[in-house]
Amino acid sequence: MAGVDVIDEHGVDVVLATLSKLSAEVTVSTAHAAKGREWSTVRIAGDFPEPLDEEDTTLGGDPRPGxxxxxxxxxxxxxxxxxxxxxxxxxxxxxNQHPDGNPTTTTSSTVVSR
Structure with missing residues (x-):
């Protein structure tokens, strides 16, 4: 049902009243600025690329996780x-797709676990 159909069927006042009851607060933050803060729900943005080892490739030529x-x-x-x-x-x-679910790091003192 298109927005126009909803307005035609229910009226502008009902639609506006319903929309006024809906709200969402969204905070956008860098990981650096988020240190020390907490939120109920967090979604990690897409700028944490998987490290790849360009020198270690699959038979198809794709780099393996680094x-x-x-x-x-x-x-x-x-x-x-x-x-x-x-x-x-x-x-x-x-x-979650990294080998063993436990990515390696360049030093043995840093561990990332789930």
């Missing part, structure tokens, strides 16, 4: 720990 830089792992940790109730991994969803 090592995660410790600074990137720490930033991802900050980002995902801002959620109090619900987390949408969004741009970090590749982490």
């Amino acid at each position: 090592e995660i830089e410790p600074s990137e792992a720490r930033l991802a940790y900050v980002a995902v720990t801002r959620a109090q109730h619900q987390l949408d991994l969004g741009g970090l969803s590749w982490i």
